Amino acid sequence: xIGITSYGAYxxxxxxxxxxxxxxxxxxxxxTIAIAQGERSMCNWDEDSITMAVAAARDCIQGRDKxxxxxxxxxxxxxxxxxxxxxxxxxxxxxxxxxILTADFTASQKIxxxxxxxxxxxxxxxxxxxxLVTAADKRETRSADFYEMWFGDGAASLMAGDTDxxxxxxxxxxxxxxxxxxYRGSGQKFDYVxxxxxxxxxxxxxxxxxxxxxxxxxxxxxxxxxxxLVYPCFFKRDHKAIAKQLGAAPEKLVDNMHEKxxxxxxxxxxxxxxxxxxxxxxxxxxxMAGFGQGCNALYFKVTENIKNLAPRQGFQGSIENKxxxxxxxxxxxFRDLIKTEMGIRAEASTQTAMTTLWxxxxxILGLVGGRCDSCGTAQFPxxxxxxxxxxxAVNSQKDYEFADINAKIKTFTSDFLAVSxxxxxxxxxxxxxxxxxxxxxxxxxxxxxLKVGLPMQMVFRLxxxxxxxxxVNYFWKAMPVPGAAKExxxxxxxxxxxIVTGAGGGLGRVYALDLAKSGVSVVVNDxxxxxxxxVPNNSERGSSTPAQTVVDEITNAGGSAIANYDNVASVKGGxxxxxxxxxxxxxxxxxxxxxGILRDKSFLKQxxxxxxxxxDVHLNGSFNVTRPAFKIMKDQKFGRIVMTTSxxxxxxxFGQTNYSAAKLGIVGMMNTLKLEGAKYDIMVxxxxxxxxxRLTRDIMPPxxxxxxxxxxxxxxxxxxxxxxxKETGQIFNAGLGFFNRAAILTGNGLQxxxxxxxxxxxxxxxxxxxxxxxDNAQEITDATSAVLSLLEPPSEKKEADTKxxxxxxxxxxxxxxxxxxAFNKEAAKDVDVIFQFNVKGPKGGNWIVEVKKRECDIxxxxxxxxxxxxxxxxxxxxxxxxxxxxxxxxxxxxKLSLDGDIMKSQxxxxxxxxxx
Numbered sequence: 001x002i003g004i005t006s007y008g009a010y011x012x013x014x015x016x017x018x019x020x021x022x023x024x025x026x027x028x029x030x031x032t033i034a035i036a037q038g039e040r041s042m043c044n045w046d047e048d049s050i051t052m053a054v055a056a057a058r059d060c061i062q063g064r065d066k067x068x069x070x071x072x073x074x075x076x077x078x079x080x081x082x083x084x085x086x087x088x089x090x091x092x093x094x095x096x097x098x099x100i101l102t103a104d105f106t107a108s109q110k111i112x113x114x115x116x117x118x119x120x121x122x123x124x125x126x127x128x129x130x131x132l133v134t135a136a137d138k139r140e141t142r143s144a145d146f147y148e149m150w151f152g153d154g155a156a157s158l159m160a161g162d163t164d165x166x167x168x169x170x171x172x173x174x175x176x177x178x179x180x181x182x183y184r185g186s187g188q189k190f191d192y193v194x195x196x197x198x199x200x201x202x203x204x205x206x207x208x209x210x211x212x213x214x215x216x217x218x219x220x221x222x223x224x225x226x227x228x229l230v231y232p233c234f235f236k237r238d239h240k241a242i243a244k245q246l247g248a249a250p251e252k253l254v255d256n257m258h259e260k261x262x263x264x265x266x267x268x269x270x271x272x273x274x275x276x277x278x279x280x281x282x283x284x285x286x287x288m289a290g291f292g293q294g295c296n297a298l299y300f301k302v303t304e305n306i307k308n309l310a311p312r313q314g315f316q317g318s319i320e321n322k323x324x325x326x327x328x329x330x331x332x333x334f335r336d337l338i339k340t341e342m343g344i345r346a347e348a349s350t351q352t353a354m355t356t357l358w359x360x361x362x363x364i365l366g367l368v369g370g371r372c373d374s375c376g377t378a379q380f381p382x383x384x385x386x387x388x389x390x391x392x393a394v395n396s397q398k399d400y401e402f403a404d405i406n407a408k409i410k411t412f413t414s415d416f417l418a419v420s421x422x423x424x425x426x427x428x429x430x431x432x433x434x435x436x437x438x439x440x441x442x443x444x445x446x447x448x449x450l451k452v453g454l455p456m457q458m459v460f461r462l463x464x465x466x467x468x469x470x471x472v473n474y475f476w477k478a479m480p481v482p483g484a485a486k487e488x489x490x491x492x493x494x495x496x497x498x499i500v501t502g503a504g505g506g507l508g509r510v511y512a513l514d515l516a517k518s519g520v521s522v523v524v525n526d527x528x529x530x531x532x533x534x535v536p537n538n539s540e541r542g543s544s545t546p547a548q549t550v551v552d553e554i555t556n557a558g559g560s561a562i563a564n565y566d567n568v569a570s571v572k573g574g575x576x577x578x579x580x581x582x583x584x585x586x587x588x589x590x591x592x593x594x595x596g597i598l599r600d601k602s603f604l605k606q607x608x609x610x611x612x613x614x615x616d617v618h619l620n621g622s623f624n625v626t627r628p629a630f631k632i633m634k635d636q637k638f639g640r641i642v643m644t645t646s647x648x649x650x651x652x653x654f655g656q657t658n659y660s661a662a663k664l665g666i667v668g669m670m671n672t673l674k675l676e677g678a679k680y681d682i683m684v685x686x687x688x689x690x691x692x693x694r695l696t697r698d699i700m701p702p703x704x705x706x707x708x709x710x711x712x713x714x715x716x717x718x719x720x721x722x723x724x725x726k727e728t729g730q731i732f733n734a735g736l737g738f739f740n741r742a743a744i745l746t747g748n749g750l751q752x753x754x755x756x757x758x759x760x761x762x763x764x765x766x767x768x769x770x771x772x773x774x775d776n777a778q779e780i781t782d783a784t785s786a787v788l789s790l791l792e793p794p795s796e797k798k799e800a801d802t803k804x805x806x807x808x809x810x811x812x813x814x815x816x817x818x819x820x821x822a823f824n825k826e827a828a829k830d831v832d833v834i835f836q837f838n839v840k841g842p843k844g845g846n847w848i849v850e851v852k853k854r855e856c857d858i859x860x861x862x863x864x865x866x867x868x869x870x871x872x873x874x875x876x877x878x879x880x881x882x883x884x885x886x887x888x889x890x891x892x893x894x895k896l897s898l899d900g901d902i903m904k905s906q907x908x909x910x911x912x913x914x915x916x
Contacts, residue, residue, distance in 0.1 A: 001162065001165045001168050001303075002120060002123045002124050002160070002161070002162045002165065002168070002169050003120070003160070003161075003165040003166070003167050003168040003169040003300060003303075004158050004159065004160065004165065004166055004167040004169070004277070004300065005064075005130070005159045005160070005161040005163065005164050005165055005166060006060050006061065006062075006063075006064055006158070006159040006166070006309065007060055007156070007157065007158050007159070007166075007273075007274045007277055007309075007312075007314065008056045008057060008058070008059025008060030008061070008062065008156070008157040008158075008274070008312055008313070008314065009056055009059060009154070009155070009156045009157070009271055009274045009275075009313065009314050009315040009317075009318050010052050010055035010056040010059060010136075010154065010155045010156070010313075010318055011041045011152075011153075011154045011261050011264075011315070011318035011319055011322075012041050012042060012043050012044060012047055012052070012153050012154070013044070013321055013322055013323050013444045014041070014042045014043070014044055014322075014323055014325060014444075015039040015040065015041055015042065015261070015322050015323065015324045015325070016039060016040050016041075016042045016324075016325060016326075016327075016328065016331050017039050017324055017325065017326050018035070018036045018037060018038060018039060018040060018149050019036050019037075019326075020325070020326040020327070020328045021036065021143075021144070021148060021149060021328055022036040023326075023328075024328045024329075025143060025144035025328075028144050029144040029145075031146075032144065032146060032149060035146065035149045035150065035258075036149060037258075037259055038258060038259025038260065039259070039260070039261070039324055040148075040149060040150075040151065040152040040261060040262035041152040041153045041154055041261040041262060041264070042152075042153055042331050042334065043138050043153045043334065043335075044334065044422070044443060044444060044461075045333075045334040045421040045422055045462075046443055046461040046462040046463075046477070047138070047153070047461060047462065048078070048080050048138055048462060048472070049076045049078045049079060049080060049086070049136040049137060049138050049155070050074075050079075050080055050086055050089055050090060050093075050136070050460075050472075050474070051459075051460050051461050051462060051474070052136040052138070052153065052154065052155035052267075053074055053076070053086075053090050053134040053135070053136040053155050053157070054090055054093045054094065054134075054460040055155060055459065055460065056134050056135075056136065056155035056156050056157035056267075057072075057090060057094055057132055057134040057157045058094065058403075058404075059157065059312050059313050059314065060132065060134070060157035060158065060159055060312075061094070061132070061159070062310050062311070062312040063309070063310025063311075063312075064159070064310075066094065066095075066096060067097060068129065068130045069096055069097070069100060069130050069131070069132050069159075070100050070101065070128040070129060070130055070131060071100050071101040071102065071103070071119065071122070071128050071130075071131035071132065072087045072090055072091045072094075072096065072100065072101075072102045072103075072131070072132045072134070073087060073102075073103050073104075073105060073115040073118065073119055073131060073132070073133045073134070074086050074087035074090055074102075074103075074104050074105065074115075074134055074135070074136075075104075075105040075106070075111040075112040075114070075115040075133070075134070075135035075136075075266045075267070076104075076105075076106060076111075076135060076136050076137050076265070076266050076267075077106055077107065077108070077109065077111065077137055077139065077184070077265055077266050078136075078137050078138050078139055078140075078265070079104060079106055080472045081472070085102055085103075085104055086104050087102040087103055087104050088102045089365065089474065090102075090134060092361055092362075092365040092366055093365050093366060093460045093474070094366070095362065095366035095367075095368060095401055095403070101128070101131075103115075103118075105118075105266075106266075108266075108292040108293045108294075109232075109265060109266055109268075109290070109291060109292030109293075110266075110269070110290035110291055110292035110293065110294060110295060110296050111135070111266045111290075111292070112133075112135035112156075112266045112267055112268070112269055112270045112290055113269050113270070113288065113289070113290025113296035113297075113298065114290070114296055115133050115135065116133050116158060116160065116270065116298065117172050117174070117296055117298065119131035119133045119158075119160035120160045120169045120172075120298075122160075123160050123161060123162055124169075129161055129162055129163070130159060130160070130161040130163075131159070131160045131161070132157065132158075132159055132160075133157065133158045133159070133160060133270070134155065134156075134157040135155060135156055135157070135266045135267035135270050136154070136155035136156075136264075136266070136267050137153070137154070137155075137264055137265025137266045137267055137268075138153045139151050139153075139191070139265050140189050140190055140335060140337075141190060141191070142190055143332060143337060146196075147191070147193065149262070150234045150258070150262060150263055151262050151263060151264075151265070152257075152261040152262025152263060152264050153262075153264060154261055154264035154267055154268075154271055154318075155264070155267050155271075156264075156267045156270035156271035156273070156274050156315075157270070158270060158273070158274075164305050164308070165303055165305060166277070166302065166303055166305045166306040166309055167277060167280075167286065167300040167301065167302050167303065167306070168300060168301045168302075168303055169298065169299075169300060170219055170299040170300065170301055171215070171218060171219050171298070171299055172215065172296060172297060172298045172299070173211060173214040173215035173218050173296075173297050174211070174294065174295070174296045174297075175207060175210060175211045175214065175294045175295050175296075176293065176294040177207070177293065177294045178293060179202065179203055179207060179293055179294065180194065180293075181193070181194050181198060181199040181202075181203045182194060182199075196235075199234075200235055200238050203291070204233045204235070204238055204239075204242060204291065205238060205241070205242065205245075207291065207294065207295045208231050208233070208242055208289055208291055208295055209242055209245050209246055210295070211289055211294075211295035211296070211297045212229075212231075212246055212287060212289055212295075212297050213246070214297070215287065215297040215298075215299055216287075219299055221285070221299065223246060223247045223248050223252075225285045226248065226252060226285045226286070226287050226299075227252060227280070227284040227285050227286065228252060228254055228276040228279075228280065228284060228285075228286045228287075229243055229246070229248050229252045229253050229254060229286075229287055230254045230269060230272045230273050230276050230286065230287065230288040230289065231269065231272075231288070231289035231290075231291065232256060232263055232268045232269055232272065232290070232291055233256055233291075234256070234258070234263060236256065236258060239253070239256045240253065254272050254275060254276050255272075255275075256272075257271070257272065257275075260319055261319065266292075269288055269289065269290035269291070270288075270290075271315060272288070273286070273288045274314060274315045275315040275316070276288075277302070277306070278314050278315060278316055280302045280306060281302065281306075282302055282303060282304045282306060282307070283301070283302060284301075284302040285299065285300070285301055285302075286299070286300045286301075286302065287299050287300075288300070317482075321482040323444075330422075333421065334421065334422075342419060343419065345417075345418070345419045346419045350464055350465065350466040350467075350468075350473070351466055351469065351471075352466060352471055352473055360381075362399065363380075363381050363382065364474075364475060365460075365474060365475075366401070366403070367380075367401065367402045367403040367458060367476040368382070368399050368400065368401055368402070369381055369382050369399075369400050369401075369402050369436060370382030370383065370397030370398065370399065370400055371397060371398055371399075371400035371435075372386040372388065372391060372393055372396045372397050373393075373396045373397070373398060374386065374391055374393040374396045375388050375390070375391040375393065376435075377391060377435055378400050378402075378432065378434055378435035378436035379397075379435070379436050380402055380432075380436050380437070380438045382397050382399070382400075383397070384397075400436075402432055402436060402438075402458065402476075403458050403460075403476065404458075405432045405433055405434065405436070405458075406432070406433045406455060406456075406457070406481075407430040407431060407432045407433070407455070407456045407457070407458065407478060408430065408431050408453050408454060408455055408456060409428055409429070409430055409431075409450060409451065409452055409453060409454045409456060409478075410428065410429040410430060410431045410437060410452065410899075411428045411429045411452070411898075411899060411900060411901075411902060412426065412427070412428030412429075412442070412450045412452070412900070412901055412902075413426075413427065413428060413901065413902050413903045414426050414447040414450070414901075414903060415427070415903075424447055425441070426441070426442040426443075426445065426447060426450065427439065427440060427441045427442055428440070428442065428450070430456050430478045440456075440458075440476070440477055440478040441461075441463075441477045441478070442456075442477065442478050442479065442480075443459065443461055443477040443478070443479050444459070444479045444480070445479065445480050445485075449480055449485045450480075450901065451485070451488060451865070451867075452866075452867075452899065452900040452901075453488065454480055454484055454485060454488060455480070455481040455484040455488075456478040456479060456480055456481065456484075457478070457479055457480075457481050458476045458477070458478060458479075459476065459477055459478075459479045460474060460475075460476055461474065461475070461476070461477045462474060463475040491518070491718070491719065491722045491723075491724050492519070492722075492723070493515065493518040493519050493520045493718075493721070493722060493723075494519045495519070496519070496520045496521070496589040496590055496721075497520065497521045497522075497523075497581055497585040497586070497587050497588050497589050497590065498512075498515050498520045498521070498522050498523070498588075498589065498590035498591070498592065498721065499522075499523045499525060499577055499578065499581050499588065499590070499591050499592065499625065499629065500512045500515070500522060500523070500524060500525065500592045500594055501525045501526075501568050501577070501592065501593055501594050501595035501621070501625060502525070502526060502527075502568075502594040502595030502596055503522075503524045503525055503526055503547065503550055503594065504524070504526030504528060504545075504546025504547045504549070504550060505526075505546055505550075506710060507594060507689055507710045507713060507714075508526070508592070508594040508595070509550050509710070510710035510711055510713075510714045511592050511594060511710075511714055511717050511718075512524050512550055512554065512561065513550070513553060513554060514714045514715075514717075514718055515590070515718065515721065516554040516557070516559035516560065516561055517557070517559065518718065520560075520590065520721075521560040521561065521584075521585045522554065522559070522560070522561040522562075523561070523562055523564050523577060523580055523581045523584070523585075524547045524550045524551050524554070524561050524562070524563050524564065525547065525564040525565075525566065525568070525577050525595070526542075526546045526547035526550075526563075526564075526565065526595075527541075527542045527565060527566070527567045527568070527573075527595070528541070528542030528543035528544060528545065528546050528547065528565060529542040529543075529597065531597060531598055532597055532598060532599050532613075533569075533597035533599070533613050533614075533617060541565065542565065542567075544563065544565050547563040547564065547565060548563045550563075551563045560585075562580065562584050564576070564577050564580050568593075568595045568617060568621030568622075568624055568625055569613070569616040569617050569620060569621050569624070570624065571624050573624060574621070574623075574624025574625040574626075574627070574628060575624075575628050577625055578625065578628040578629050578632065579628075582632065587632070587636065588629055588632045588633065588639075589633070589636075589638060589639060589640065590639075590640045590641075590642075590721045591625060591626060591629045591639070591640070591641045591642070592642045592644075592717060592721065593621070593622040593625060593626065593641070593642065593643050593644055593666075594644050595617055595618075595621050596617055596618050596644065597613065597614060597617045597618075598614070598656075598659060599613060599614050599658060599659075600655045600656055600659070601655060602654070602655050603657045606657060606658060610658055611657075611658045614658040614659055614662055615658065615661065615662045615665075617662075618644075618659070618662035618663060618665075618666065619661075619662040619665040619666060619669075622643055622644075622666050622669060623669065626641060626669075626673070629641070630673070630676075630677065630682065633677070633680065633682050634677070634680045634682065637680050637681055638680070638681045638682070639677065639680070639681070639682035639683070640682075640683050640720065640721045640722070640725060641673065641677075641682065641683070641684040641685075642685055642686070642687055642717055642720050642721060643666045643667070643669065643670050643684065643685070643686040643687070644663075644666065644686065644687055644688075644689065645663040645664065645666050645667050645686050645687070645688045645731065646659070646660075646663045646688055646689070647688060647690070647733070648660045648663060649661075649662070649663025649664040649665075649666070649667065649688075650663075650664065650667075650688060650731070650742055666686065667686055667731060670684050670685070670686050670729060670731075671729060671782075674728040674729030675729075675782055677728070678728060682728075683720070683725055683726065683727065683728040684728055684729065685720045685725070685727060685728060685729070685730045685731070685732065686730070686731045686732070687713070687716060687717055687720070687731075687732055687734055688731060688732065688733045688734065688742060689710075689713040689734050689735060690713070690733070690734070690735025690736065712734070712735060712736055712737045713734045713735055716732055716734045716739055717734075720732075723864070724864065724865075726861075729781070730743075731743065743779050744779070744780075745774065745777035745778065745779060746777060746778055746779075746780050746786065747771075747772070747773055747774045747775070747776075747777045748773070748775075748776055748777070748778075749770075749771055750767055750770045750771055752764070752767055811843045811874065811878065812837075812839045812843055812844060812845065812847075812874050812877050812878065813843070813845065815877070815878065815881045815882075816837075816847050816849075816858055816860075819849070819856075819858055819881075819912065820856055820858060822912045822913045823851075823856045823911065823912055824910065824911055824912065824913060825854045825855075826854075827910040827911050828851050828853075828854045828855075828856070828911055829854060831851050831852070831907060831911065832851070832852045832853075833850075833851050833852075833867045833868065833904050833907060834848065834849070834850045834851075834863050834865065834866045834867050834868075835848070835849040835850075835851075835866065835867070835868055835869075835870060835904075835905075835908070836848060836862065836863045836866035836868070836869040836870070837849065837870050837872075837877070838869065838870070838871040838872075839872060839873070839874050839877050840871065840872070840873050840874065841873050841874035841875065842874065843874040844873070844874045844877075845860060846860065846861060846862050847859070847860055847861075848860075848861055848862070848863045848866070850863075851907075851911055856911075866900060867900055867901050867904050868898060868899070868900045868901050868902065868904040868905050869898070869899040869900050870896060870897070870898060870905060871896070871897040871898075871899075872890065872895060872896045872897070873895070876890060876895045876896070880896070880908075881912070886909060
């Protein structure tokens with residue numbers, strides 16, 4: 001059996017919204033509005049037919065032994081070289097064997113199908129067993145042309161072989177005729193096009209049906225034997241009319257892809273075939289036709305092997321990985337259709353030394369480095385001596401391919417001064433898995449996407465062009481793995497275990513569901529009582545239904561959860577909940593104290609039956625579960641605890657003295673736990689939710705109740721449960737998608753009297769406005785600080801003494817303590833950066849400085865995701881932050897070491913008045 005054994009596709013990430021063309025040029029060519037729907041694919045400035053062909057071919061050979069490939073056929077009408085074999089460049093970039101056949105197919109839009117037939121017939125003759133066919137086109141048009149909208153850039157690749165065939169080749173039929181609907185003369189950049197009606201009526205409308213009918217007659221098949229019909233045609237209506245003429249039902253016709261990417265020239269029939277194969281099932285019959293100065297038609301029968309094909313990007317993956325732009329001028333510049341000033345920096349010689357290119361072809365075109373046989377160290381480029389200082393072996397390195405090795409950003413920068421068609425020029429150091437690193441240009445990314453640790457993949461791209469000599473230089477660049485930037489931003493909860501109390505409904509249910517979706521194993525606790533805490537017939541146990549229903553929701557969705565029915569109001573109940581988490585999941589990382597009941601009455605109507613149960617569930621219940629949980633978290637040196645307060649507890653609410661007292665008591669519990677848990681990485685915070693639940697149904701206005709959803713509160717709770725959360729002892733209001741922080745503030749006040757003259761009520765009355773003044777009020781973090789603030793209230797003299805003392809105590813700790821005073825808010829208008837300072841020496845330490853939205857936060861410790869890490873000695877740090885030395889001077893002299901986005905370090909002088 002011979003046929004297709006693999007497939008691959010590549011559509012450039014960039015897409016141009018066709019409406020942008022019309023908006024810019026519609027005044028000149030108003031008729032283009034008729035086809036200004038959807039988007040067309042567009043090459044980045046460093047892409048052409050060869051780079052796209054390489055990308056599609058790499059996708060095609062996923063999961064295959066490329067040493068079995070015996071030929072490479074490249075089909076394109078936009079080959080970069082007229083007299084240098086383009087398929088040979090593709091073969092070298094793929095690092096294939098040199099004893100293979102390479103051939104270029106060109107000069108017709110049907111050439112992709114011609115190359116495929118040639119490959120299949122070669123395999124059929126047993127001359128070769130595996131031939132890679134790759135087709136790509138990047139066709140140019142004049143601006144404001146219909147074809148500018150019809151065309152798109154792209155590539156597709158197929159493997160023809162006789163082993164593991166996924167689509168058996170049954171035969172082909174060809175019609176060759178010099179039908180000229182367009183042409184491009186030698187040396188011309190743009191096609192000359194005849195009228196569209198001629199193309200539609202005499203070209204597509206007659207030649208394609210004639211060829212497909214000829215194929216069916218030759219193979220003695222009918223349209224009943226065809227499940228998918230593939231052929232290109234610009235015109236949507238005519239595309240459908242051809243299928244109707246052939247007797248094919250509309251559902252058999254594969255879309256012409258106008259709205260998705262446009263027509264990709266010589267690659268298009270193969271690209272459409274790849275799209276068809278992605279949706280095909282064993283037994284499907286597929287006819288593919290390629291059109292251009294005649295037509296080729298091929299018939300395939302899909303086999304069971306298609307189920308075993310290794311995962312790949314394919315057409316669907318390429319289409320989904322996109323960045324759509326309305327920047328029509330960028331499109332024109334990328335295609336060199338407008339001339340811009342590139343500056344004298346662009347005047348450097350671009351001539352390529354052919355001798356060097358030949359001798360280092362594997363390194364330059366194939367990204368082949370070395371791997372030491374003695375110690376296993378990988379390195380790029382390959383050298384005679386191993387770079388491992390503990391090895392140093394000579395001539396020990398074997399070829400090692402880096403093109404398919406995963407990499408991560410080690411350092412990066414965005415350079416606005418370097419020559420770039422798409423400024424800023426982005427580049428940096430990438431570290432490969434299993435060893436090896438290199439300085440690389442970054443492509444297909446925005447400056448804001450770049451982060452230390454961002455997963456990257458290597459792609460074959462243009463390095464530059466020698467326009468004077470017509471030579472194109474290629475090399476490998478680093479590109480973010482699709483979706484990796486968002487994945488890095490995603491908070492990870494993997495392998496964490498959580499308890500959520502009161503999780504049988506309302507907020508608790510949503511917390512449990514969302515935690516489980518994030519990979520957390522959840523103990524869903526709910527006593528199963530009524531909203532007031534009562535249970536039927538005064539039994540000791542409530543209903544198991546609420547908790548079990550939530551657990552079923554989680555497990556049915558593929559999550560991990562177990563139900564618990566203990567009552568948090570008892571010490572034993574709290575211990576049992578924690579014990580279940582540890583016994584079932586082996587650990588406990590997260591606790592959300594959410595359980596609650598309501599027994600509302602005005603104060604004079606409160607009694608023990610309304611007061612005690614509410615405090616038992618809310619306040620005592622939080623204590624009963626938190627105490628055993630806190631012990632486990634302390635031992636493992638990690639924990640996240642979320643308490644639940646309410647607006648009633650923070651601000652009061654008529655008829656809820658019991659509930660308010662309990663809820664503010666929880667805040668007091670948090671304030672002390674934050675201190676006791678700090679050095680064990682136990683973060684304790686409190687949420688004040690506003691959401692629709694059975695507890696709030698009777699007290700919230702009906703219209704507000706309908707607008708309130710627990711889903712708008714849950715994100716804050718999930719963040720407070722995460723490893724990324726470094727806040728502790730904070731209170732957050734959350735509801736209706738609105739979030740803010742609540743805090744207890746202490747005014748500066750006034751000191752009255754002295755030990756010999758105690759203050760009197762009259763003195764209090766006379767100074768009450770100053771005592772009551774909350775201007776410049778501050779948060780106080782603990783009781784000791786509160787007492788000290790009373791013993792030593794601020795005064796002008798003491799503030800001056802403090803400033804003078806800080807200025808004279810020139811050490812890193814003192815500078816960080818006073819750094820906020822030197823912070824320039826206006827300079828931080830659009831700044832979002834985290835600096836990690838690692839200060840070495842006897843007076844050193846580690847500090848985090850975070851600047852965001854004109855606010856600055858400074859604290860000791862290590863950031864998990866710093867943008868820029870600065871390592872410096874304690875004495876040089878003092879010089880840097882007193883203005884005696886600039887960050888650039890420190891860096892260039894070797895006194896300052898930078899990691900991450902090194903350009904961000906230059907913000908320091910702007911953000912802080914260093915000599916203040």
